[in-house]
Amino acid sequence: MTTVSDYKAQLLQRLQKAGDQPDSGAQEMLDLAGSEERITALIKLLSNPATPAADLVNAIGTLAAVSIFSKVLPTQSAELTNALRGLINSPDAEVRRQALSYLTLRGDAVAQQHLRSELQSSKPEADKSVPTSQAIAMLGVDKKAIDKALLLNIAKNPPDDESLVQAVRHLPADKDTAAVLMGILQDDSKPLAARALIPDIVNNVDSSAFTAYAKQKLEQYGAASEIAPFLASGVANIQSDKNQHQVEETKTLIRSLAAEGSDAFQKAVSQLNNPILPDK
Amino acid sequence: MRADAVIEAGLPRLDGSLSEQTFAALVDRLRQRGGESAPDLVPLLSVSHEVFRGRFASSAARMRAYAMAAFHDTGLPDQAVPYVVEVLETSFDPNLVAAAARAVRGMAVPDARLADYLIRSIYNIWQNDQPVSFESYDVSWPLTSFSTALLEVLGTLAWLAASAHHVIPELETLLSTFSKRFNPRVRASIAHCVETLRSSAADFPRTCCCSVPLVESGAVTGEDLDIASIELEDQDGRRFEWRQFFRGKPSALAFFYATCMNPRKCAQTIYNLVNIHNGLLDAGLDGQVRVAAITYDPQRDTPAVLRQYGESKGMRFGADCKMMRAPSQFDGVVDAFDLGVNYIGNQVNDHRVELYLLDCEGKIAHAFLRLQANPEHAIAELARLTSKSRASASGQ
Numbered sequence: 077m078t079t080v081s082d083y084k085a086q087l088l089q090r091l092q093k094a095g096d097q098p099d100s101g102a103q104e105m106l107d108l109a110g111s112e113e114r115i116t117a118l119i120k121l122l123s124n125p126a127t128p129a130a131d132l133v134n135a136i137g138t139l140a141a142v143s144i145f146s147k148v149l150p151t152q153s154a155e156l157t158n159a160l161r162g163l164i165n166s167p168d169a170e171v172r173r174q175a176l177s178y179l180t181l182r183g184d185a186v187a188q189q190h191l192r193s194e195l196q197s198s199k200p201e202a203d204k205s206v207p208t209s210q211a212i213a214m215l216g217v218d219k220k221a222i223d224k225a226l227l228l229n230i231a232k233n234p235p236d237d238e239s240l241v242q243a244v245r246h247l248p249a250d251k252d253t254a255a256v257l258m259g260i261l262q263d264d265s266k267p268l269a270a271r272a273l274i275p276d277i278v279n280n281v282d283s284s285a286f287t288a289y290a291k292q293k294l295e296q297y298g299a300a301s302e303i304a305p306f307l308a309s310g311v312a313n314i315q316s317d318k319n320q321h322q323v324e325e326t327k328t329l330i331r332s333l334a335a336e337g338s339d340a341f342q343k344a345v346s347q348l349n350n351p352i353l354p355d356k
Numbered sequence: 357m358r359a360d361a362v363i364e365a366g367l368p369r370l371d372g373s374l375s376e377q378t379f380a381a382l383v384d385r386l387r388q389r390g391g392e393s394a395p396d397l398v399p400l401l402s403v404s405h406e407v408f409r410g411r412f413a414s415s416a417a418r419m420r421a422y423a424m425a426a427f428h429d430t431g432l433p434d435q436a437v438p439y440v441v442e443v444l445e446t447s448f449d450p451n452l453v454a455a456a457a458r459a460v461r462g463m464a465v466p467d468a469r470l471a472d473y474l475i476r477s478i479y480n481i482w483q484n485d486q487p488v489s490f491e492s493y494d495v496s497w498p499l500t501s502f503s504t505a506l507l508e509v510l511g512t513l514a515w516l517a518a519s520a521h522h523v524i525p526e527l528e529t530l531l532s533t534f535s536k537r538f539n540p541r542v543r544a545s546i547a548h549c550v551e552t553l554r555s556s557a558a559d560f561p562r563t564c565c566c567s568v569p570l571v572e573s574g575a576v577t578g579e580d581l582d583i584a585s586i587e588l589e590d591q592d593g594r595r596f597e598w599r600q601f602f603r604g605k606p607s608a609l610a611f612f613y614a615t616c617m618n619p620r621k622c623a624q625t626i627y628n629l630v631n632i633h634n635g636l637l638d639a640g641l642d643g644q645v646r647v648a649a650i651t652y653d654p655q656r657d658t659p660a661v662l663r664q665y666g667e668s669k670g671m672r673f674g675a676d677c678k679m680m681r682a683p684s685q686f687d688g689v690v691d692a693f694d695l696g697v698n699y700i701g702n703q704v705n706d707h708r709v710e711l712y713l714l715d716c717e718g719k720i721a722h723a724f725l726r727l728q729a730n731p732e733h734a735i736a737e738l739a740r741l742t743s744k745s746r747a748s749a750s751g752q
Contacts, residue, residue: 112540147536151536154485154486158502161497161498185415189415223703
């Protein structure tokens with residue numbers, strides 16, 4: 077059997093070569109990352125109202141890349157935050173998006189509050205700093221920045237399909253969300269990308285309703301429907317359950333459909349044989 | 357609504373429904389009234405105040421910071437000092453740290469004991485210094501000139517003048533060893549601070565330094581908690597009533613939650629509890645004292661999470677050492693202990709550090725709040741409670 081060790085010499089040689097000859101782009105970034113003057117200049121660029129939008133986007137992108145490894149940039153965090161907060165309301169959509177993205181990735185309270193206010197407002201989608209779907213994704217980086225009530229409102233009345241997907245993705249699994257999520261799962265008109273997330277959210281919260289729906293759907297359409305693999309996976313991941321009989325019946329049904337199912341369905345069937353231990 | 361309207365309309369309902377702007381207007385009004393209103397601001401520093409219920413963590417922090425910063429203008433009353441110290445010791449929020457530093461400058465007389473907390477706060481925020489403004493609540497960004505949390509802390513150290521002379525070596529270390537962690541503006545501020553402390557110490561040599569702690573742990577005359585029948589569940593899913601664990605032997609009880617992101621709070625609380633437990637074993641008190649940690653977040657902290665979290669921190673689980681949740685009656689525990697915790701929905705938005713020592717009847721005998729307990733102090737208190745328990749059992 078081939079192992080990593082077989083490639084060790086080759087890998088070391090490639091690393092050595094790479095270490096000897098950093099490409100010019102990488103060297104440029106390394107130089108920038110260590111330069112107080114150049115980072116200060118970039119931040120000043122962000123603070124200058126005359127800077128063209130394209131240059132602002134480039135500067136934010138460069139700073140975001142450098143922030144991963146620069147020891148100088150954290151010393152300028154206050155100046156950078158001040159400049160970026162000033163760009164949240166930029167007339168250029170991409171500048172706004174980049175500024176909000178940078179700030180929210182670092183848990184900035186001002187950017188979070190700005191996005192939450194817009195999500196709670198009745199502003200038309202086109203007038204928002206970023207689309208609702210992006211705002212949810214940005215706030216979702218910090219679990220304490222977005223709450224269930226706000227997400228439920230969006231899930232019930234999404235401005236577009238992508239927003240529904242993001243709202244569902246970030247909703248917690250509990251009794252308050254289960255009914256809304258089950259409603260979306262059962263609605264064939266909703267996007268599959270959103271429905272597919274739901275079985276593994278609701279399966280251990282309202283296993284009875286979920287199993288009943290999964291069984292009925294699989295009996296009706298077999299393994300052929302697009303949602304079938306996700307239903308099977310949801311059933312396979314049900315942990316300890318009061319309705320064990322109903323769950324076992326559904327599992328039996330799923331196994332019987334395995335031969336006709338897609339690869340994804342068969343993968344879900346294989347999960348039935350590797351149950352997750354119950355959360356005591 | 358302006359502050360005047362708030363006051364003239366009578367006190368607004370200080371709960372989660374109050375808008376942040378109305379809260380800020382109220383603080384502004386109190387600030388304008390000066391020293392007489394300082395005591396009215398103190399309750400607004402408590403994380404468990406009703407006004408912070410249902411707020412996002414960052415909003416609650418911003419509101420508390422705004423109220424705390426007002427002490428710069430009203431004067432800092434003694435009752436507010438523990439809150440200020442708590443923030444300097446445990447907070448990583450630049451707004452709160454800056455506000456605490458500003459509040460210190462509202463003291464009538466500089467207090468040397470605060471200098472050490474201010475130095476520690478530098479290490480909490482130096483990787484995440486941020487622009488701050490307390491002139492008004494809503495700010496139009498970008499600011500043309502601004503202060504930062506680090507600059508506020510350094511400004512306050514300079515304000516302490518001769519009282520902070522003893523931290524000059526710490527500041528010099530920042531300049532020599534950690535110079536590259538600061539930008540030129542902050543480096544200049546540190547240098548200025550050192551210079552100010554040196555010159556003020558020469559002009560006004562410090563004569564004494566009070567050794568009494570700023571936040572004292574407190575002996576409590578315990579009352580019945582009235583939660584004896586509350587159901588608890590431990591890290592193995594075993595369920596039992598409160599009285600079954602917390603009666604019969606003295607106990608150390610900490611509160612925490614597993615997803616707390618502040619390393620100075622929950623993680624440190626549990627490490628501290630483990631140290632206390634180990635110290636009890638070393639002191640030969642094995643089997644005579646119980647050790648427990650109860651989560652603030654019974655929904656997310658399932659038995660499996662509790663076990664994993666406890667094991668990762670070195671908890672030695674056993675009959676007398678458990679992590680627990682109150683699956684359906686945690687509100688009763690919050691009320692009984694008057695816990696310093698608040699929520700948005702069922703998610704914690706802020707909390708304080710809390711360790712209680714209970715006697716063998718399950719009554720609170722000692723409380724270590726806001727700052728981590730000194731393990732030796734806690735062990736000594738538990739040994740005392742154990743002796744008292746033995747004495748009363750033998751009828752002495």
